[in-house]
Amino acid sequence: MRIYFLAQRVPFPPDRGDKITTYNELRYLAADHQVEVFCLADGEDDLQNTAALRALSDQIHTVPLARARGRLRALLAMATREPLTVAFFREAALRDKIIERFAKSPPDLILVYSSSMAQYVEQFTNTPRLMQFAELDSRKWADYARLAPRPKRWIYGVESRRLLSYERKIARSFSHSLVCTEEELREFERLVPGAPVTCIPNGVDSEYFAPSEGPKRGNHVIFTGVMDYFPNVDGISWFCKEVLPQIRSRVPDLRLTICGSRPVDQVTALQSIPGVTVTGRVPDVRPYLDRADVAVVPLRIGKGIQNKVLEAMSMALPCVTTRTACMGIEAEEGRDLLVADDPSEFAGHVVRLLADDAARERLGANARATIKKRYGWAAPLAKLSRVIELEAGGGRARPVPIDKGDRVSVV
DSSP states (O other): OEEEEEESSOSOSOOSHHHHHHHHHHHHHHTTSEEEEEEEESSHHHHHGGGGGTTTOSOEEEEEOOHHHHHHHHHHHTTSSSOHHHHHTOOHHHHHHHHHHHHHSOOSEEEEESGGGGGGGTTOTTSOEEEEOSSOHHHHHHHHHHHSOTTHHHHHHHHHHHHHHHHHHHHHHSSEEEESSHHHHHHHHHHSTTSOEEEOOOOOOTTTSOOOSOOOOSSEEEEESOTTSHHHHHHHHHIIIIIHHHHHTTOTTOEEEEEOSSOOHHHHGGGGSTTEEEEEOOSOSHHHHHHOSEEEEOOSSOOSOOHHHHHHHHTTOOEEEOTTTTTTOOOOBTTTBEEOOSHHHHHHHHHHHHHOHHHHHHHHHHHHHHHHHHOOSHHHHHHHHHHHHHHHTTOOOOOOOOOGGGOOOOO
16 A cells, blocks of 8 residues: 655654654554655754665655744734644645655555644545544643743634634544544544544553663652753743752752753753753663653643653653643553642652652552553554554544553653
């Protein structure tokens, strides 16, 4: 089968949420199908990542995302009803390449990852099209509006309403939609009743994200994530302001590592706090996780399943998260991870773990066991394959159940 695969970023390296999912899906589909990839490149470094995908497909079409022009397009879209996100990610060169390739070698099916990419294939109404919502972006922007100061609050609210209208349009016109958590499935069915949708969780490679026997640093906590992403910036800023002082009052030598690429000034400034290190991009996050005693995931905004939680759990690293951060993860609170939204309660969890070696070991071991039992890639990718086969075969793919024992999530 010939499949067009559209992604918002080059699906390599698998070092952030969307790229982890798209890379694993591409690798799986390329084993049995002829997959042609169309994607935007997030800067010059991302353009260079296409070379690693040549082993999976000899048809990789990448167009750089011109951010300055994208911001201008988004600004002009304010005068229309178009979502600013859709305008931002519109690159004429990618649209032209898809049209050109479609005329020469049309696909049997189109798989689109992220709603901002749906615009490139809206006209191909006679071809089965799957819309994989990385998350329901309209709900995410509504959360942004809830926390952002004015005037951003107003802009984010407008974007939320526009995106919801666009998501509904795409969901009703595409053959089938995919979401990654049961909670988002319920939200989707409420917002777009009657549109075909299936929940396909993502996975984590527990052999890759495995703990070593290396020594811990002692009283060391870690937060990981792309550090120009608003939910990560908001979460770690809240943690440093509201939670960290309470921990340090009881653990004076506490060290916090903020590990992730592209830290914005607001994040870099956190290094002025004693004991806080901001690494920027690192070639491999595993050694940093391995040396930490506790992973903190203090997100106040979030949809889908957090890779950072699954990776830490897979590394047998005790996790303290907010309820938002562990949303959609099938883990038992108190046994596999600790959860708190209140700053004092969050701080108390961290302090108790740092003081109790046995509790850390027990929580970490339980977390890894849960990951190995429920969060592999095989089940969700097989489920994706079944939806593709039904749609490409002309059948209307209905929601496909997944066994609880094979429940998976993102890496």
